[in-house]
Amino acid sequence: MTAITKCQKGFTLIELMIALTIFAIGLLSIASMQITAIKANSSSNTLSVAGAVAQRVTEAILSNDATDPFFQSPQADAVWDLDPDTAATTLDVAGGGTYSATYTLTTNDPVANVSRIVVVVNGPNDRTATLTSFKRAI
Numbered sequence: 001m002t003a004i005t006k007c008q009k010g011f012t013l014i015e016l017m018i019a020l021t022i023f024a025i026g027l028l029s030i031a032s033m034q035i036t037a038i039k040a041n042s043s044s045n046t047l048s049v050a051g052a053v054a055q056r057v058t059e060a061i062l063s064n065d066a067t068d069p070f071f072q073s074p075q076a077d078a079v080w081d082l083d084p085d086t087a088a089t090t091l092d093v094a095g096g097g098t099y100s101a102t103y104t105l106t107t108n109d110p111v112a113n114v115s116r117i118v119v120v121v122n123g124p125n126d127r128t129a130t131l132t133s134f135k136r137a138i
Contacts, residue, residue, distance in 0.1 A: 049096045050129035054121040057101050066137040071115045075105040097124030113137045
């Protein structure tokens with residue numbers, strides 16, 4: 001009697017279906033991570049622009065001389081004109097949304113002859129950047 005040996009070559013249809021299912025689940029999880037990364041990147045972009053706008057406003061305020069009348073009277077939530085060339089006080093950033101800025105000026109705070117300036121920039125999706133600085137009157 002001769003023994004018939006059976007050589008198997010290749011994969012069965014069930015093995016291929018299981019491999020494709022595992023591969024599809026892996027691709028879906030990678031796609032989900034990509035969506036999360038895109039959202040995080042958008043949020044980071046918004047905060048970066050808001051921070052840059054807050055820095056710009058702060059530098060514009062601090063560039064005034066300490067004896068300037070601007071620093072003599074307190075201001076609360078005053079609107080800063082981000083677009084002086086038009087009637088709008090907001091700044092439209094291409095692909096980044098619309099930003100608005102307010103500032104609060106407190107004189108003799110925290111000590112005499114020092115003004116505290118708090119700049120708040122509001123961006124899309126309720127993102128806010130706040131920058132606090134001080135100006136000393138000599």
